[in-house]
Amino acid sequence: MRRLVLLAILLTVIVGGCLGQAENGKPSPTSSSSTFTPPGTKYDVLKEGQEAPIVRGINAFAVDLYRELAGGEDNLFFSPYSVETALAMAYDGASGATREEMGKVLHLPSENDTRWVGFRYLLLSLKTSNGSPYVLRSANALWIQRDYPIDEKYLWVIRTFYLGRVDKVDFVNDPEGSAREINDWVEEQTNGRIKDILSKLSPDTRLIITNAIYFKGNWSSRFEASETRNGTFHSPSGPVTVPMMHQRGKFPYFENNELQALELPYEGGRLSMLIILPREGKFEKVENELSTEFIEDIMNGTTEESVKVTLPKFRVAQEYHLRDILADMGMGSAFKVPGFSGISPGGNLVISDVLHKTLISVAENGTEAAAVTAVTMTLAAVPGQENFKVFNADRPFIFLIYDRETGAILFMGRLVNPKE
Structure with missing residues (x-):
């Protein structure tokens, strides 16, 4: 007997500050590091086991975050994988105390190659091929304010190791249109399970990092x-x-x-x-x-x-504001001190809030679940x-x-x- 499962998760990271533009994987004409040259084929070969340090980090973060959310007697549901992946993309542009604290909270390998190939292997590994009995996919994207400079090496990292697409939008002059474009992507990636995750964007927004994970499959043994x-x-x-x-x-x-x-x-x-x-x-x-x-x-x-x-049979829907929780876990500098110069040199960026919304429904024929996280970064200021x-x-x-x-x-x- 088999049981249908549908799991959809979206992670959105909203960044405000001085960032540049790129579109559909092409270098941005306003990138701040136009002379950056990717290191050839160094990272082309992936080997089993490269994902292990990342998996250890995700699982450790899962337990840590569960403990922080577990106060009281409410139901809980969240995706440590999605939160970790999106914050890791922000971490790759962090520096100084912000980078050190985020690395500890997320249990990330500090060595770039280990972290990068680990995420690349894991993301590729989670993809399903045609003919698979289930669907499991994860997608990342950057939505960058038009005409703002962004570090070209950072774009290379996101594209190469997080398999992320890069698009330019206009948060400054058209925040509503930018939100619509991102919401359309969200709906497409989650098969319509998550809609309108963004309703109002500040014109100070400079970057939104999105991660979506989607799962659909059957139980090996279904409930009648x-x-x-x-x-x-x-x-x-x-x-x-x-x-x-x-x-x-x-x-x-x-x-x-x-x-x-x-x-x-x-x-x-x-x-x-x-x-x-x-x-x-x-x-x-x-x-x-x-x-x-x-x-x-x-x-x-x-x-x-x-x-x-x-x-x-059950259905759980939750909403979490994670700013204070993550600060208590040890990454307070990310919310107070500008520390993301790896994204945009000289950028005066901090995280202003982290919102995580989730839904799971379990019945005889399957499970349906969705989660949305928004990390907003703005300028400081048989029997x-x-x-x-x-x-x-x-x-x-x-x-x-x-x-x-x-x-x-x-x-x-x-x-x-x-x-x-």
Whole structure:
């Protein structure tokens, strides 16, 4: 049995300041480093394993950001992959204390070649070919204020290693038209799942960096709609009645005294959802123990078991302003001190805010999800006789969707109340 999954994510980075222009991958006539010459074929050969330092960084950032967002008793859903990728593109133009702090928070390799080939390998690896049983793609783009200088080496890095396109727009004289053009790109990249992410742009805007990730696929074993019936989910605020999906089958499964964990693979075997279900009264303890090692131990400890699965249908929509959170995590200089001279020499740029919007909907035939992040930068100023394990997700749980080939966590969240 198979289950349809549709995951769409968009990351938008809005930069204000002195930046230049380029269009559709062509050098900008107003680039500030017109004499820059790319280093030939040095980076043409990619090797398996080059992505490992980037994946470690994404996963570590995923856990760090989850901890910062986990205060209170709300549902969570975000994409560490998308946030990391877009901020990494900003990091590649950062300098001084801003660069140092961002590198630590994002767990990025400081050595350029390691970081660059790692992202290039990962982005290419995540692309699916024709005939694949699922669709997974990621896209990056720069939208640059017309007639502002931008460092040509920075453009080369974005095009070569982040596979980003570069377009010129006019934030100064036509902010509404610029927003429409970016919104059209967003809608196209996310198959219409995210629309109108930008409504009002400041004429001080000088650059918008966008990242989109989109996933569509089926579960290897789909839930039958005829097996869905109302059941009780035990949220912290009290029991709620929600539709609960049911199936039996063989799945990677893990358990100990504190939790159960279940892996639900998607068709093709490369991507999976991992659900971590703390035992009754253990949610806070398990959540406090979350780390990359903790998650890896669960993944490596699963064994194929016959499992009777109960999972709620749910929909979670969230909006996060990440400026204060990221500053508390250690990258405060990015919001206070101009430090992006690698994007535009002499540019007086700071990040003014980081907005992250997300949506995920899970039902019998699949999952649909979308996320939008805007980082604004401005000028400073089957049943048998077997013994089935019972996996009854009728209480809060943590979930993540990850790439089994590279180990990268693409999406992460927790469900506390399916009715919220």
